[in-house]
Amino acid sequence: MATAVEHASLVRTRATSPAGRGVVGTLLLYALLLILSVVVLAPLLWMLSTSFKTTGDATALPPQWVPPEPTLEGYRTLFADAQAPLLRWFGNSVLVGVLHTLLVLATASAAAYPLARMRFPGRRVVFAVIVATLFVPGFVFLMPNYLIVDGLGWLDTVWALVVPGAAGAFGVFFLCQFFASLPAALEEAALIDGANRWQIFVRVVLPLSKAPLATLGLLTFLASWNDFLWPLYVLFNPSQLTLPAGLATLRGAYATDFPAVMAGAAVASVPVLVLFAFVQRYVIAGVARSGLKG
Amino acid sequence: MTTVSAADTARRGPLVPAATTTRPATDRRTRSPHRPRWWTPYAFLAPFLLIFGTFVLVPAVSGVWMSLHNWDFFLPDRPFVGLQNYVDLFTPGALVAQQFWESMRATGIFVVLSVPLLMTIPLALALLLDQRFRGRTFFRAVFFAPYVLGVSVVGLLWQYLLNGNTGLINGYLAELGVTEAVPWLTATPWVWVSLVGVTLWWTMGFNSVVYLAGLQSVDEALYDAAKVDGAGRWARLWHVTLPQLRPVILFVLTMTVLASANMFGQSYLLTGGNPSNETRTAIMFIAEVGLEQFRMGLAAAMSYLLALLLIVVSALNFLFLRQKES
Numbered sequence: 336m337a338t339a340v341e342h343a344s345l346v347r348t349r350a351t352s353p354a355g356r357g358v359v360g361t362l363l364l365y366a367l368l369l370i371l372s373v374v375v376l377a378p379l380l381w382m383l384s385t386s387f388k389t390t391g392d393a394t395a396l397p398p399q400w401v402p403p404e405p406t407l408e409g410y411r412t413l414f415a416d417a418q419a420p421l422l423r424w425f426g427n428s429v430l431v432g433v434l435h436t437l438l439v440l441a442t443a444s445a446a447a448y449p450l451a452r453m454r455f456p457g458r459r460v461v462f463a464v465i466v467a468t469l470f471v472p473g474f475v476f477l478m479p480n481y482l483i484v485d486g487l488g489w490l491d492t493v494w495a496l497v498v499p500g501a502a503g504a505f506g507v508f509f510l511c512q513f514f515a516s517l518p519a520a521l522e523e524a525a526l527i528d529g530a531n532r533w534q535i536f537v538r539v540v541l542p543l544s545k546a547p548l549a550t551l552g553l554l555t556f557l558a559s560w561n562d563f564l565w566p567l568y569v570l571f572n573p574s575q576l577t578l579p580a581g582l583a584t585l586r587g588a589y590a591t592d593f594p595a596v597m598a599g600a601a602v603a604s605v606p607v608l609v610l611f612a613f614v615q616r617y618v619i620a621g622v623a624r625s626g627l628k629g
Numbered sequence: 630m631t632t633v634s635a636a637d638t639a640r641r642g643p644l645v646p647a648a649t650t651t652r653p654a655t656d657r658r659t660r661s662p663h664r665p666r667w668w669t670p671y672a673f674l675a676p677f678l679l680i681f682g683t684f685v686l687v688p689a690v691s692g693v694w695m696s697l698h699n700w701d702f703f704l705p706d707r708p709f710v711g712l713q714n715y716v717d718l719f720t721p722g723a724l725v726a727q728q729f730w731e732s733m734r735a736t737g738i739f740v741v742l743s744v745p746l747l748m749t750i751p752l753a754l755a756l757l758l759d760q761r762f763r764g765r766t767f768f769r770a771v772f773f774a775p776y777v778l779g780v781s782v783v784g785l786l787w788q789y790l791l792n793g794n795t796g797l798i799n800g801y802l803a804e805l806g807v808t809e810a811v812p813w814l815t816a817t818p819w820v821w822v823s824l825v826g827v828t829l830w831w832t833m834g835f836n837s838v839v840y841l842a843g844l845q846s847v848d849e850a851l852y853d854a855a856k857v858d859g860a861g862r863w864a865r866l867w868h869v870t871l872p873q874l875r876p877v878i879l880f881v882l883t884m885t886v887l888a889s890a891n892m893f894g895q896s897y898l899l900t901g902g903n904p905s906n907e908t909r910t911a912i913m914f915i916a917e918v919g920l921e922q923f924r925m926g927l928a929a930a931m932s933y934l935l936a937l938l939l940i941v942v943s944a945l946n947f948l949f950l951r952q953k954e955s
Contacts, residue, residue: 356760364762371754372771375830379774381797382786394795397804446677449670461674468685470943472887474912475936478695478919478929479688482702502684507677532669561779563894564912568920579781583898586785593789604782611777615770618777622835623842 382604386410386597393593409594410602418573419588421602424581427493428603431577432559434497439555440548443506448536450507451514452522462511465504477565484569495569496577500559506551509624513547514540550621553614560607578603692929700926707926714930725918729931731906732914735896736935739910740889743825747885748878750829751836756866758837759844769841773834780831784898787827788814791899820900820908828895832888836881843877844870879950883943890939911935 356364380400385393386409388402413421449455450462480499489495517540525535541548566580576584582599589595611618696714700707720726758769775783790797791813799810813823847870855865893912896902902909911931919928
């Protein structure tokens, strides 16, 4: 069975063609990787650099990678704008992301447990319906869900972003795969001890599933943090927006104030990049796993 | 692992002490481990199914219902119009039909241009990362990093970089002697180069990671056997790696086609659908009609047409790649 360690290192270090690469080959490999890294990272550095520039320096030619006169003007402009409450957006995004992730983890793990470990009438049908929706493109639900969210009085509230997305089948499917791989002996031992299913779920199954839960949690948080189309249309009040929806409004308001726009982009991206640096193993393992199961 | 956990459970003591210590086994009525309460699994499923039913099953049905009505968000009457919304979309000369198919064309162009690049470049990258060298975990994370940024950040960033007058890209092109500014975000064909290029920058790491996992699950013995048979590097790639990767390739292809067909944010933020709506994608048009003009019945009809098309394309992908296998 997959222990926490094995799961995290699913994308393990292994070489398929170790032999036959000389010094020249190795140098070429590193040269290629470095060039690609520069292509990937340069735009991000440019974003950071610009956020500390004056508006004049932001468009100066030739391009200046190090701000000639470093300033916090871009950040100050944004923080002072009541129509663009960046910190509020940041808080909304954190709140939505955390609540949504907790809801997904709770409901998906509870649903995956009986589907993976119990026999009951209707199990096959429920599982088939849930899996079938994995293949239905999400935009089909856009119009009706807008009406449902409106009917619930959730338009322009965090609930519009927290709850509907938790209906996705991926989490249930993902956890089912893992729960099904746990040995039956664990449950049998607990059942003989007189534990009921709920106690087994909370005290045996969940503690053993920390790694897949962490992976699912991170992927869910990331998707919520970056969700764009839905918040763009279900949120209206500037103080209610999440970062992605809010940033889109900067485009018009600060069309030429590039330091301010890049300051907004930096506030939205630096925290997730730092988080990613620490947990990249879990995120990448989760993505890799989804491919192998498909 | 098993023994540790069993011991762990044992250390905490019996979870329901009374049941095991004071009563004989035959007397366990309601707590019997072999006859659990019938509703237990349903209770576990209930919270998810409530949300799933409300936001997936109900909309799946009510969306069809909407598409058969002239469903305007602000009108009190939403008369039943049968298939009229669908008929309108196939009426040559009707404005909405023309706009819809123009947006479908934009989505189609984006899929055709982006999918081949999003399939091949990440595969090359994965093959590169599958070698043994110091720092591969680091490089893998670097290439994946843009994916953790949302499309909003990506859109704002590249709108600035690709700006015709003041952007970094044109700035460097000018340094290289390209005197005429390239209209990256305002004129064809440059808009397509920008949209595809930005999407590649943003998501190639994601596809690479999926490929890489597939590469690492290829049985090493197959490579050894091929080497014994005298197969060179390319022969091994062609005759061992790619055939072994087929299921992963199929998965990446299906996922990439779907993601590209869902393209919204890049056009919304980078080109605004311009020039003259040429890069306004189907999703962008559906959102405009449904959620800005609130002609939701019509928008629902358009979503179903697009979904049907995508399901057909996915099925064809699947059949095509399956057939090649046999």
